[in-house]
Amino acid sequence: DADVTQTPRNRITKTGKRIMLECSQTKGHDRMYWYRQDPGLGLRLIYYSFDVKDINKGEISDGYSVSRQAQAKFSLSLESAIPNQTALYFCATSDGMRTKAFFGQGTRLTVV
Amino acid sequence: EDQVTQSPEALRLQEGESSSLNCSYTVSGLRGLFWYRQDPGKGPEFLFTLYSAGEEKEKERLKATLTKKESFLHITAPKPEDSATYLCAVQAGGSNYKLTFGKGTLLTVNP
Numbered sequence: 001d002a003d004v005t006q007t008p009r010n011r012i013t014k015t016g017k018r019i020m021l022e023c024s025q026t027k028g029h030d031r032m033y034w035y036r037q038d039p040g041l042g043l044r045l046i047y048y049s050f051d052v053k054d055i056n057k058g059e060i061s062d063g064y065s066v067s068r069q070a071q072a073k074f075s076l077s078l079e080s081a082i083p084n085q086t087a088l089y090f091c092a093t094s095d096g097m098r099t100k101a102f103f104g105q106g107t108r109l110t111v112v
Numbered sequence: 113e114d115q116v117t118q119s120p121e122a123l124r125l126q127e128g129e130s131s132s133l134n135c136s137y138t139v140s141g142l143r144g145l146f147w148y149r150q151d152p153g154k155g156p157e158f159l160f161t162l163y164s165a166g167e168e169k170e171k172e173r174l175k176a177t178l179t180k181k182e183s184f185l186h187i188t189a190p191k192p193e194d195s196a197t198y199l200c201a202v203q204a205g206g207s208n209y210k211l212t213f214g215k216g217t218l219l220t221v222n223p
Contacts, residue, residue: 004155033210042215043156043199058210090155100146101211103155 003027004104006091012110013081021076021107023091032074033092033101034058034066043090049074081111114139114204118214125221128189133217135200136182145183146211147176148199156199159185190221 004025013019023032034046045058047066055066063085067075078085088108092101115138125131137145144163148156160169162178169176173194175186185198197218201211 035213040215043201043211043213045210045212048210092155100158100161102158103148105155106153108153 002105004091004093004102006089006104006107008107009105010108012112014112015082017081019078019081019109021089021091021109023074023076023104025072025091025093025102027093027095027102028071029093029095029102030071031094031096032068033094034064034074034076035090035092035103036060037088037090037106046076046089078109078111081109083111085109086111114202114212116200116202116212116214118198118200118217120217121215122218123220125187125190125219127191127221127223130186130188130190132187133185133198133219134182135185135214137200137202139202139204139212141205143203143205145178146201146203147183147185148201150197150199150216159198187219190219192221192223195219195221 007022030051033048035043037043044060046064047058049055049068052068065077088106090106091104094101117136119134144161146161147159149159150156160176165180167178173188177184197216199216201213
């Protein structure tokens with residue numbers, strides 16, 4: 001089983017719909033992240049959380065919200081999806097400062 | 113603002129033809145520089161972490177090096193299975209230790 005699991009793996013939704021992407025991890029890490037990847041733009045940080053009570057905005061948080069339900073679970077929501085949120089979304093975890101991040105397999109989201 | 117620039121954007125090699133990928137960075141107080149490999153449709157997979165200028169790390173056909181301004185990923189005698197996108201990321205002090213990624217280099221190794 002994967003250490004960082006994202007669901008769903010693929011999703012097509014309509015403009016204006018609310019959608020939630022879920023991430024769970026079995027690595028026991030405190031730090032969790034949501035990234036977005038677009039062709040030609042690389043990976044950009046949306047939100048990050050250093051523990052259950054600590055949520056921080058990344059560089060592109062507008063239009064997104066997150067919930068850290070437990071140490072192992074970190075969800076990303078699009079309150080009202082728009083087409084330019086079509087992208088590949090990755091969840092990642094790490095166990096502290098100066099340590100490598102472990103990524104999930106990604107969720108491919110298409111907003112039509 | 114932290115910046116990471118990777119070059120070239122794409123590189124095509126013949127099997128056995130050694131080469132290097134470049135990652136230049138501008139960051140306030142480098143805490144670590146990371147190299148990842150990403151296969152199509154998959155999440156990035158960790159390769160190396162480098163913390164200080166002069167440091168080198170090796171794994172099979174890959175060797176990563178670090179200076180104060182840039183990092184190189186050297187690929188020796190590559191094989192087709194080395195084909196992937198290689199991502200570089202920096203972690204800066206004073207920014208809650210988040211990663212800033214470059215756009216990646218797409219490496220294709222032809223048999």
